[in-house]
Amino acid sequence: MKENLLHFIWKLKLFSVNNLCSTLGEKIQIISVGTENFNSGPDFLNSKIEINGQLWAGNVEIHLNSSDWYVHQHEIDENYDSVILHVVWNHDIDVFRKNNNPISTLELKEFVSVELLDNYKQLFNKKKHWINCENSIETVGSFTIKNWIERLYFERLEQKANYFQEVLNTTNNNWEATLFVLLAKNFGLKINADAFLNTALSFDFSILRKVAHNQYQLEALLFGQAGLLGENIENEYFKQLQSDYNYLKVKFKLVSISKNEIQFFRLRPNNFPTIRLSQLASLYYKFQNLFSKIIEIEHLVDFYAIFNVSTSQFWETHYTFNKESKKSTKKLTKSFIDLLLINTIIPLKFMYLKALGATDYTSVISLIEQLKPEKNTIISKFNELIIKSNNAFETQALLQLKNEYCSKQLCLQCAIGKELLKP
Template sequence: MTEDFLYYIWQYKLFTKTDLFTIDNQLITISKSGNQNKNSGPDFLNSQLKLNQQLWVGNVEMHLKSSDWYLHKHEEDVNYDAVILHVVWEHDAVVYMKNNKPLPTFEISNFVSRELVSNYSSLLYNQQRFILCENQIGLVDEFLIDNWLERLYFERLEQKSVFIKDLLSQTNYDFEAVLFQLLAKNFGLKVNGDSFLQLAKSIDFSVVRKEVYNVNTLTALFFGQAGFLEDEIEENYYQQLKEEYKYLKHKYKLASISKNNFQFFRMRPQNFPTIRIAQLASLFFTHQNLFSKLMSLTNKKEFYELFNFEIQEFWKSHYTFETTSKESPKKLTKSFIELLLINTIIPLKFVYLQNRGEVNEEGILQLIRQVSSEKNSVISKFAAVKIKSKNALESQALLELKNNYCTKKRCLHCAIGNNLLKS
């Protein structure tokens, strides 16, 4: 038994509605349960109830045991002076108000069905499961699950928005600059994401705006800032970039980061940081008004077309500056573009529309539903319990469900958990 469960029972009135009595036999009639207090103080505020036909308006405090009132020293806290009812699971001590009269106490366990308690216990106390409700989730109506996943997807978007808004505050709400930083981070993937973000932050975006019209200059800027142009390599292309960066560094008073920040070990060659930096430079050269284009697109195929740009010739036959390789176009794959949609473009579009007061939730849902479901161990395990992800909306929502509800045992705050508890 937990206090969270008591809050849940009280808030949704999951107990006998009639013939309710306090421990000293006062008849209770509940008009309003009150508003749950997420801050310090009593658990429910502005409650309304009658005790033997006398109307009381005030706060409700809840404990597993009556004696917890003294354990928590509420008798010393003026915030609890307006408590009109003490709701407990087990009454083990009389609590007195400041006028030395007993505080009305409702032992709620006597009015809750055994089935509800049994459902709660079986749901929360089996530790050997991927999710606590994996044996029961198949009983939940598909319509309820679909609606819950939509809500969870927007919860995930809101969480991603926190990071984006922090970047915006650092750039004086320059959405183009933040797009550059977010794209750089995602071009680095998990292994090099932080280093790519550090690279993007090391360049004031006003410099990118000025130099975006020359692909060699932009490439020199990116590689130079990443620390890749400090070696002695006898390669004409490398020497050209090195000379160009030397000029840029002096012109803009730049300070580069170290190339040691970037990892190559155990990475597929197409994900080498050198390739991703070259692609990033080619992308911003090809689309010099990239932000406005991305914000205007609504169809997955349009994004495929936009990201179908040519990398510089040198990189078609190289993965690093030092060695040549079999020639290949090294274009962004569809799966990589979809990762950009999931992690960068749609979250940034959501924040951009929020900032303009123009959020179109249905448009966001239509776009994310076009993106393929992610493939990872969490999504696979959900599929094993008959919850299959059909698109990226559902895979993102399932990740949110697992990480912020299932793992934290927040079944009482989950639409699926609520449904199963009340079944």
């Protein structure tokens, strides 16, 4: 038996509530289990318990053993003076208040079904599984899963919004600047995400606005701040970028990041940082007020139109500065745009709507549901467990489920785990 399971049993009243009695023989009727307390103090606050016909309002403390009350030194902590019921699994000692009156104690093991305990043992079987419930998740009702999926997606949105808020704070509440920083991070993909983020944060967004009308200077700013213009390469394009960057560096007192932060290793050529930075420059050369644009539109086809950008001409025949390649137009693909929508645009729209006081996020849900389901190992494993995904809304929710619940063994806080535990 673990204490978190006791909390779970008490919170959901997963025990026989008829004929409850304390260790002293007092009749107990639970009017309200109270509100779970995640801070210091008793485990459940504002509970209402009827003991021998008298209604008590106060707090409930939960322990495995009654003697834990003294192990944790609650007898000298005034926060526990308001405890009206001590709920334990095993009663091994009487517990007294400061006035020497005993605290009513409920020994739960007398009232919990064997079936619930068996379900718990099965769910937390010591055998290694990808997720604890992989052998039983298919028995959970579709209604439970559907509602949990929706909650998980909004939970994921809230987490992203919290990070976005930190970025917004660094830009002095400039939404356009925040969008640029977040897009830059996503253009870097997983390998160069931090390097691109540092590049975007290494200069004030107002500088980008001042040079955005000149594509050469815009590329020079991004390549230079990324530390990619420090070498001596003999081609006209590179020399032009160097010249423009040296001018910008002096004019705006710029300090670039280290070149070592940018990685080419293990990347497909189309994902090389040179290509992605040129595409990002093209996007801001095309739209100087990008945030205003994306907030206005709601249809997927319009987003694809906005992000229909490619590299500058030089990169049509290059992947790096010093080696020529076969000519090809390097546009942002639909799959890459989908990633930008999933990881940046949609969460930022949600955050902006929330900042405006909105309570209806139908437009956000409608947009994410139009996107195809993501493809990765986590989604593939859920598919094997007959938890199929029809769109990106569901795959994002499943990623949240795996990373924040399954991997952390938080089955008692998961709707699926709760369903499987109930007798």
